[in-house]
Amino acid sequence: MIRVRQKPFDPGDEINAFCTHNANSGAIATFIGQVRDYVSSESGTGSVSELILEHYPGMTEKELARIADEAASRWSLDDTLVIHRFGPLTPSEAIVLVCTASAHRGDAFSACEFIMDWLKTSAPFWKKEVSPDGSEWVEARESDDHRAAEWNAK
Amino acid sequence: MIRVRQKPFDPGDEINAFCTHNANSGAIATFIGQVRDYVSSESGTGSVSELILEHYPGMTEKELARIADEAASRWSLDDTLVIHRFGPLTPSEAIVLVCTASAHRGDAFSACEFIMDWLKTSAPFWKKEVSPDGSEWVEARESDDHRAAEWNAK
Amino acid sequence: MPAIDVLYFAWIKEKIGVGQEQVSPPGTVKTVSDLLDWLADRSAGHRSALSDRARIRAALDQTHVPLDSPIEGAGEIAFFPPVTGGAS
Amino acid sequence: MPAIDVLYFAWIKEKIGVGQEQVSPPGTVKTVSDLLDWLADRSAGHRSALSDRARIRAALDQTHVPLDSPIEGAGEIAFFPPVTGGAS
Numbered sequence: 001m002i003r004v005r006q007k008p009f010d011p012g013d014e015i016n017a018f019c020t021h022n023a024n025s026g027a028i029a030t031f032i033g034q035v036r037d038y039v040s041s042e043s044g045t046g047s048v049s050e051l052i053l054e055h056y057p058g059m060t061e062k063e064l065a066r067i068a069d070e071a072a073s074r075w076s077l078d079d080t081l082v083i084h085r086f087g088p089l090t091p092s093e094a095i096v097l098v099c100t101a102s103a104h105r106g107d108a109f110s111a112c113e114f115i116m117d118w119l120k121t122s123a124p125f126w127k128k129e130v131s132p133d134g135s136e137w138v139e140a141r142e143s144d145d146h147r148a149a150e151w152n153a154k
Numbered sequence: 155m156i157r158v159r160q161k162p163f164d165p166g167d168e169i170n171a172f173c174t175h176n177a178n179s180g181a182i183a184t185f186i187g188q189v190r191d192y193v194s195s196e197s198g199t200g201s202v203s204e205l206i207l208e209h210y211p212g213m214t215e216k217e218l219a220r221i222a223d224e225a226a227s228r229w230s231l232d233d234t235l236v237i238h239r240f241g242p243l244t245p246s247e248a249i250v251l252v253c254t255a256s257a258h259r260g261d262a263f264s265a266c267e268f269i270m271d272w273l274k275t276s277a278p279f280w281k282k283e284v285s286p287d288g289s290e291w292v293e294a295r296e297s298d299d300h301r302a303a304e305w306n307a308k
Numbered sequence: 309m310p311a312i313d314v315l316y317f318a319w320i321k322e323k324i325g326v327g328q329e330q331v332s333p334p335g336t337v338k339t340v341s342d343l344l345d346w347l348a349d350r351s352a353g354h355r356s357a358l359s360d361r362a363r364i365r366a367a368l369d370q371t372h373v374p375l376d377s378p379i380e381g382a383g384e385i386a387f388f389p390p391v392t393g394g395a396s
Numbered sequence: 397m398p399a400i401d402v403l404y405f406a407w408i409k410e411k412i413g414v415g416q417e418q419v420s421p422p423g424t425v426k427t428v429s430d431l432l433d434w435l436a437d438r439s440a441g442h443r444s445a446l447s448d449r450a451r452i453r454a455a456l457d458q459t460h461v462p463l464d465s466p467i468e469g470a471g472e473i474a475f476f477p478p479v480t481g482g483a484s
Binding site: 062116120121 | 315318319386388
Binding site for chain 2: 019020034094
């Protein structure tokens with residue numbers, strides 16, 4: 001299931017519901033991305049007071065569903081959940097949650113990491129960090145492109 | 155932190171506490187192992203009514219701590235949590251929870267999977283499945299040895 | 309060519325000053341790249357936002373496409389910087 | 397040799413009938429494997445439990461060791477099948 005939402009969510013509650021819904025899957029892997037309180041640019045030194053996540057409504061959901069489908073075609077999965085927030089976020093809030101359920105832990109782990117890697121380079125979200133120095137759009141990292149591309153070599 | 159316990163635990167509550175405790179770690183990876191309701195042996199057809207986990211008190215905690223230390227020496231981690239149950243368990247209950255916190259998702263994912271792979275082959279736990287056919291000790295799988303060994307080639 | 313909805317996101321939107329506009333480019337505009345050239349002439353903001361092609365990505369009808377893709381038949385074209393969602 | 401605590405787990409414990417016993421093997425028992433040979437003579441249950449070496453693992457003072465390890469100085473030796481904790 002794909003959910004793109006502005007309101008905060010409770011990772012523990014979502015994970016418990018996912019586990020209950022997949023009670024016969026022996027292996028559940030999850031990833032939680034949290035807002036950090038320091039700016040991502042190497043030249044910056046300030047602390048982040050707010051993170052603003054812009055997205056492309058409609059395309060976001062399509063891309064996340066495409067990524068989840070791709071994961072399901074590569075590994076044996078019982079279920080997948082992706083929750084991603086947009087709008088203003090504050091440090092320590094959860095930005096993203098990915099859960100995968102499988103009979104095998106290797107499949108659950110690989111699919112969860114794959115979804116995060118592809119999400120980073122193809123889901124249409126853009127981050128703007130607000131700090132005492134002002135606000136700045138976060139630059140994409142080449143290392144993320146490499147991570148996403150490596151899955152095609154596996 | 156390492157916790158070996160008989161009583162059930164709530165994965166969502168534990169994960170939320172771990173996230174709160176590591177509020178500045180951008181990346182949290184987790185794995186939850188659940189008791190399945192079907193027997194693991196390929197010849198068996200019955201459903202599992204109970205899983206009994208025996209362990210080696212004292213050594214279990216030592217081995218889990220050693221594995222977590224090894225993970226911390228291989229990757230950049232802010233924190234690690236391993237909870238493993240022993241005693242009688244029923245299907246769909248959580249057996250094991252591993253959480254890793256890092257600034258980088260690659261480190262969080264790798265460390266979490268590494269801990270599960272090593273735990274499978276070195277933490278002194280033994281599973282006995284109780285089904286309508288009787289009760290049977292679960293056999294170790296060679297594939298688990300391979301997975302654990304592969305980390306030394308990375 | 310029929311009218312196309314053009315969408316802008318992140319700093320591209322900020323430089324242009326609008327997030328969406330409807331345009332009717334001439335028939336000589338055949339690719340995404342042609343459209344960027346044509347849009348750049350609309351204002352100083354457009355020129356500033358759309359000049360550095362290495363930092364621009366495009367989607368045709370909500371699917372990622374390279375800049376040399378033909379645009380014929382597209383109803384919605386979006387321009388945005390490389391994406392930065394997810395987590396660390 | 398001083399007395400050693402020997403621990404058994406899982407089906408090894410079930411076959412032997414006890415989870416723990418204190419033994420004082422003779423000085424000729426130098427390795428884990430020697431100890432297994434010596435223990436096997438204690439009862440039919442011991443023999444049945446300890447005969448298939450491929451299925452037996454050992455720990456000396458709560459650390460995994462190969463079966464050819466010397467046991468001198470050990471206070472606690474455990475025998476068990478390959479471990480099966482964790483999850484799928």
